[in-house]
Amino acid sequence: MLWYGSGNAVNPYWNYRYNTNQDVRDRFLLNASLKYEFNSWLNAEVKAGGDLYSTNTESFLYAGSPIVANGRYSMGKENFSETNYSALISARKDGLFGKFGGAASLGGNLMNQKKTWLNGSSGELEVPDLFSLNNGKSPATVSEGLNHKRINSIYGTVQLSYDNYWFVDATLRNDWSSTLSKANRSFLYPSISTSLVVTDMIQAEGGSIPAWVTYGKVRASMAQVGNDLSPYQLYNTYTIGKDPNGNTTAGRNSILFDPNVRNELIKSLEVGAEVRFFKNRLGLDVAWYKSNATRQLINIPMDPLSGYSSRKINAGDIQNTGIELMADARVIENPEGLSWGVNVNYSKNKNTIEDLLGNEITRYGIGGFDNLQVLAITGQKYGEIYGTKYRRVEDVNSPHHGKLILNADGYPQADSELFRLGNQQATGLLGITNTFLYKGLQFSFLVDARFGGQIYSGTNKAMQQAGNAAITAPGGERNMMILDGVIGNAEDGYTQNTKEITTQRYWETITTIGNLGVVEANVYDASNVRLRNVQLNYNLPSKLLTKTPFQKARVGVSCNNVWMISSHLNGIDPESVFATGTNAVGFENSSPPTSRTIMFNLSVGF
C-alpha cells in the first residue's frame, strides 16, 4: 500500500485500481425545422431544438489506504435540458439598385435552460468496500440544486454589398434574460463591420494594379456583445442544512448579490488590412484592436468578516488593446523538388484595468501567497506582482546607496512592506513556423518566443532552501562568502560588511524569511524562446497504394514542447502556474513540469 517511506502518501498503483471515478452521460439532441420559400428572395424558417442529457457520476475509494480507513463512496446525478424555438425571415437580392446587393433578416429566439442535480456521499464507510450511501459511519450527506433560466431574443441583420468589392454588415439584437431584474432584464447590442477589397475595386473601376500585387483588402468592425448572469445571483438567500448529528443548521451564502447589477457589455473595435504579393507567395495581415469589457460581472473578494467572501459587481472597464501581425511566405516553391514556407505571427496585447468600482474598489487580488501578491489595480496593467524586497540603503546621499543592509551576522534582511516587482503580462509573443516539403515528405517546426513580463518561481525558492539548486553550490563549490553589503552601526550609520557566512546559511536565510523567502530574490524575467513543435509527415506514394483499398495514406510523428532554447528560470518552464484555473500566471510554485508529448499518427483515406 505504502508508496515510499513511512508517510501517508498513497501508492499510485493502488490509487489507479482502488480510488476510481466513473462518469456516464446519456445525451439526446433533437432538431426540427420548417422552411418556406416565398419566392426567390424571401424565405421564412421556424426551428425547434432540444439538447437533453443526464450525467451519473460515482466515485469509489476502497478500504486500506491512509486516506480513509474503511473507504468512501459518493455519487451524483445531473439532468440538463435546453430548448430553443426560433423563427427567422430572410431576404436576399443582388443587384438591388444598380451594383448594390442586399440581404436582411429578422428573427426571434426563445431559450429555456434547466439543470438539476443531486449528490450524495457516504463519508467513511461502516462496512468496508460496500459502496452504498447508507453504509456510512455517519448519515449520508446530500446536496441538491436547480438552475433555471430563460432568454428571449429578437435580432435582425442587414447586409449591403457594392459590386462585390465593398461589403457592409450590421446586426442588432435585443435579449430579455430571466436572470436580471425587471429594470435591467432587456439589453440591446449592435454591431457593424465593413470590408473593401481594394484590388478588386481598382480593377472594377478600370484601373490597373502592378503584377506583383495579388490582393489587398482593408477592414473595420465595431461590435458590442451583452451577457447576462447565471440564475439566482440577484437576491441574497440562506441555506438550511444538517450537522453531523443530524440536527438543523442555517447559514448565509458566501457571495453578496446586488439586485441592481446590469448585463455585461463588451465593446470591441478592430481595423485591419490584408495584402498578398507575388501570386500569393507573400502575404501580410495586420490588425489593431481595442476591446473594453464594461460592466463586467465579477466576484470581487471581500473581507469574510463582512459576512461574505466576495460580492458580485459590474466592474467598470477592463481594456485590451493590441496588434496582431501575420506574414506567410513560400520562399521556395518547387512541386517537383524542395519547397520551403515560412509563417510568422507576432502579437502584442496590453490588458489594463481602466476602472473597477470608482474609488470604492481600486484593486483586488487574483492570486498569491503570503508576501507575494498578484493584483489587478485600477490604472495599471492586469497582473501586477508585488512582494518583499531586500533591505537596502535607500538614502541617495549615502556612499552606500543601494547596498544591502545586513544583520549583525552578515545576512540579508527583508523589508516588511510590499513593493511592485513586475507584471505578469508579456509585452510580445512571436511564433515562427518553417515548413519544408520534398516529394511526399513534410517537415515543419515552430519556434515560439515570449518577450517581457515577470514571474515568481516558488520552485526555485524551494530548491534553494533545500540546497539542491545549482546556484547554491556554483561549480560544486560551497565556499564561504562575504556579502557586499553594510551593517548598521550606532555612530555613523553603516559600515562595510566583513562577516563571513556559509553558502548554506545564506540560502536558508533568504528563502525562509516569510513563507516564500525574500520575494524579490525569485522574481524572474519570464521571456523565453522554445521549440514548441516539430512535425514530420510522409505521404505514401500512390503507386504503392494501387493494390490496396486506400486512396491516400500518411504516416507522421509530431512532438510538442520540444526544447527550451532560452529561459531565465533555471529549468522551470515560465508557463507553469501554481494552480489550475488561475489568472495569476505570474506565480509558479512547485508546479508539475510542463509535459512533452510525442504523437505518432497514421491516416488513411478510402
Added chain:
Amino acid sequence: MKNITKKLLFLTIGSALTFSCSNFEEINIDPKAANIDQVQVEYFLNGSMIDAQQDPHVAERAFVLYWKTAGRQQRSNGIATGIADDGWSSDYYGGGYMSKWLNSANMAVQTAKSQMEAGTQKPYTNNSLQAARIWRVYLMSELADNFGPIPIEAFQGVNPEFADLKTVYYFLLKELKEASAAIDPSVKVPDNIKKLDAAYGYDYAKWKSYANSMRLRLSMRLSEVDPAKAKEEFEDAVKGNIITDASTMFQIQEKPGWDALTGVMSREWNAQLLSATLNNLYIGLGGISSKDQLPASFHAAIKPANWMGLKFANHITTMTNDPGAGFWFDGLHDVIDPRAYKTFIIPGDFTNADFSNYPTYATDPSVTKRDLLDAAGKSVKQIEAKNTWNAGSLGAWGNKGSQNQVYTFSGTNPRLAQRYRNSLNKRVFFGPWETYFLIAEAGVRGWTVPTPAKEAYEAGIKASFDYVGGVGTRLSTYLNSVSYNRAGTSVSWDHVAEPPASRVMNYADGYTNAAGTMNAIYPKNELYKAGAVKNDRLTKIITQKFIAQTPWLPLETWSDHRRLGLPFFENPAVEIPLPNLPALTSSNYMTSSIKFFPQRLKYPSSLQNSNPAGYEKAKGLLGGEDAVLTPLWWAKH
C-alpha cells in the same frame, strides 16, 4: 402568399407572447434556498457551534499546528520559531471557517432581534439570543487572541472597520454581562430545540455559568495592561454562577468520521509529542514517585532522583535554556506529576489502552530502537527508548538533529494519550479548573473573591485530577509537596521558598559510559519578575493551570504566557540561527525575551486587497508591524 407571410408572422409574434417574460421573476427565485423568514435563530447558532468544533482540515492548522505549538502543548517548531503559514491563517480566518462561524452567530443574533421587533418570536427566542451573544463572545475572543485587532461591527455586508483590542475586550465583557443578566432561566424549551445546543441542551443556568466564567477569563486577560478594569469586571462576574463542576463544563461531544465533529487532534500523522516545556513542569512536581504511579513492570526503569541521564554532546543540542538540554533520559523519572503518565504514554507501553498507534499506516509507534549517527550516516549508538521519558527541546538542532533519529520520532517519545485523539471524547472549551485557577490568581492579586486563593488553587488541582481520572487518591500528598520541578516550582501553596541556584546531578557520557556529575541549574525566566522568582504563588497557579489545560485549551496556555511570561518556556535551540526569530542568537539563548516567542498570527495576506482600509486600520491599531513577533495590547511588551 401574403397570407402565409402574415400567418407566419402571427405565429412568431403569438409564440413570443405565450413565452413572454411574465414569469421571469419566479424563474429566478432559487426554490432550494431559504428566505429570512424560514431560517431560525437556533439553526444559525447550532451551525455556528458545531462548525466551530473544527473539521480536521482547519483543526490541524489552527488547533494543532498553531495553538498546540505556540501554547507549548506539543513539541513542534513552526509558529514557535516565528513562522506563520499564510495558507493556514487564511483558511482559519476565511469564509470557510472562523468567519463562517462568526457569521452564523451574528445571524442568530440578528434574526432573534428582528423576530423580536416584528413580534414573531417564540417564548425562548430571547434566551436563544443571549446564548448566541455569549457564544459570539467566545468566537470573537478566539479570533482576537490569534490576530489582534478585529471588527466589532461586522457581518453587515460591507467591509468592516477594525477596532483596537481594548475596545474589543470592553465590548466582549459588556456583552457577557448583559447577555448573562438577560437570560430568563424559567423559560421552558421544547425538546426539538434542546437538540440544537450541543453544549448545554439550552440549560439556561449553565449558559449563565459559562458567561460568567468567560468573563473571568477575559477580564483576567487585562490584568497587566488594564488592572482596574480587570478587577472591576472580575469581581462583578465572580459573584454570579460560574463553572465549578464537571456538569457545567462547556464541552462538545466529538464523533469519528470527517466533519466538524471529528476530533481536533485526530490526524494520525501529527505525532503530538510531549513538549520540553510541559516536561519541565511535570518532572519533580508533586512529590509522588513513579513507583506509586506505575505497575511493577516499570519499576526497574525508574532512575534515582539525582540522575540527569546520558550526555550525547554530538547529538543533543545544548544551545537552549531548556534545563534538560544535552541529555537523553534513559529511564523513567523518580518523581513526576501523576497526570503526566495519564496524558502522555511511555514509549513501548503497547498494552496501555491509551497508547496511540497513530499513524496506523506505518510502524513508527511500535519502533523503540533508533540510532544516533555519524556524519557518514553510520550508527554511533543505538538507543532503546522503551520505558524512557524524554521531550527534546524545540528549535534548530542543526547537524545534531540530522544525525539523531530519536528526538522527534514517534516510537521513542511520550505521545498524547489516544483518548484525546480517537474522536470519542468531548472537546472542552471551559473546565472548572480554569475557573478556580482564575479565582486563585485574582486572590493573589488582592481582588475580592468568594473563595480564598489557596482553597481555589487546591480546588483547581482537584478538578483537574478528577477530570484526568485514575490518578489515585494521592491528592493530599500532592498538595503538600515541596518537591521542585525542573522549572524550580513546587505544588504546596504555603511553600514559597525559592529553589537553590543549582543542584548536583549524576550523569554518564552516552558514548563512553564515563560517569560524571554536574550542577544542574534552574532556568532563569527573565519574563517574570526579572527571573528572580520561580516559586511564588502566581507561578504555582499558572504551572498548574498549564498542566490542567493540556490538551484541550492550548490557546489559553499561549495567552497566559503572552500575558505573564509564565510558566517557563524554554528558548528554541539555535544550533543554526532561526531566520524568523532574528533576535535569538548563539550569544543570548540562555535568557528569555518576548522576541523569542510568537505573539500572534499575521493577518491573511488576502486582507490587504479584500479590505484595504480595514487592513491599514488594523495594522495601525496593532502598534507594530503585522508580524508574528508583534505583541498584542494585553501581552507583555
